Amino acid sequence: MPVIARHLMILGRVQGVFYRNWTVETASGLGLAGWVRNRMDGSVEALVQGEADAVAHFITLAQNGPPAAKVARIDATDVPVEALNGFEKSPTA
Structure with missing residues (x-):
């Protein structure tokens, strides 16, 4: 199966509700790599x-x-595939 990468902007009530922790746990459980961070505009x-x-x-x-x-x-x-290992929380941008 091919490896793909997606950049996601998640909008709604997604900060202060453990969305980033949920993302790390869920993505890791699915064997995905990448990162998640809060945005100053309230999105993830x-x-x-x-x-x-x-x-x-x-x-x-x-x-x-x-x-x-x-x-x-x-x-x-869709974004280009990168050399990533694991899934992590990144600082707010």
Whole structure:
């Protein structure tokens, strides 16, 4: 299965609800690599990379996120695959 990468902008009530921790746990569990961070505008940004089916499944799960989140929408963009290991939280941008 091909490896793909998606840049995600997750909008809604996604800060202060453990969305980043949920993302790290969920993405790692699916064998994905990448990062997640809060944005100053209140959104969450992520780069998710791995097998196409796992990335698609993650994006489906991310529509709900953790219980306290209320995701309005996710904007996903194809990006080039990078040499990444693991999934981590990054500082707010």
